[in-house]
Amino acid sequence: DGGITQSPKYLFRKEGQNVTLSCEQNLNHDAMYWYRQDPGQGLRLIYYSQIVNDFQKGDIAEGYSVSREKKESFPLTVTSAQKNPTAFYLCASSSYGLAGGETQYFGPGTRLLVL
Amino acid sequence: GESVGLHLPTLSVQEGDNSIINCAYSNSASDYFIWYKQESGKGPQFIIDIRSNMDKRQGQRVTVLLNKTVKHLSLQIAATQPGDSAVYFCAENIEGAQKLVFGQGTRLTINP
Numbered sequence: 418d419g420g421i422t423q424s425p426k427y428l429f430r431k432e433g434q435n436v437t438l439s440c441e442q443n444l445n446h447d448a449m450y451w452y453r454q455d456p457g458q459g460l461r462l463i464y465y466s467q468i469v470n471d472f473q474k475g476d477i478a479e480g481y482s483v484s485r486e487k488k489e490s491f492p493l494t495v496t497s498a499q500k501n502p503t504a505f506y507l508c509a510s511s512s513y514g515l516a517g518g519e520t521q522y523f524g525p526g527t528r529l530l531v532l
Numbered sequence: 533g534e535s536v537g538l539h540l541p542t543l544s545v546q547e548g549d550n551s552i553i554n555c556a557y558s559n560s561a562s563d564y565f566i567w568y569k570q571e572s573g574k575g576p577q578f579i580i581d582i583r584s585n586m587d588k589r590q591g592q593r594v595t596v597l598l599n600k601t602v603k604h605l606s607l608q609i610a611a612t613q614p615g616d617s618a619v620y621f622c623a624e625n626i627e628g629a630q631k632l633v634f635g636q637g638t639r640l641t642i643n644p
Contacts, residue, residue, distance in 0.1 A: 459634035523575035
């Protein structure tokens, strides 16, 4: 997991509730990413950020929001607009962002369940 | 390499044998490829990468082969061990697209 932490490990969401997943890295990486993983499937990109105070939507951004106020931190909020939030959420970071084809390193993940 | 469904391909090999995991990628503009290993309930771990100007790269017990003609990537694991049991993903970086595209993964099981 190498310097990327995610919390909590498990998170329960009630109907209509917004929840925030934490991602912190101490690798001094510029770029950070959020992915969603559903059972038996690959990773789908939610949002990414290549620099502080800037971020872009990925393939499945609807119902999610992010912020990047610090280089080390990239929290993901799952809003009430996300109707099917149950999944395994993975945060990743890389040195230069994908323009240079740099490897992404992943955190341990947060499993979100709906009550 | 796009995710195509809920049924994860599986591969079972005997401990000590070599295994080969395959991945077909979709975009001829892809210029960088990564193999990840994901154990149950954990985040993916980097195994090995290769750039499009190479056709082979070796690591410790692992070799990645890239065939750009047929858009095919493979991961060879030598002398498999029980700890190699996991889901293995390939990922491609499409030049200019600024994102990685992940395959759906292959579940490798090592039998004692």
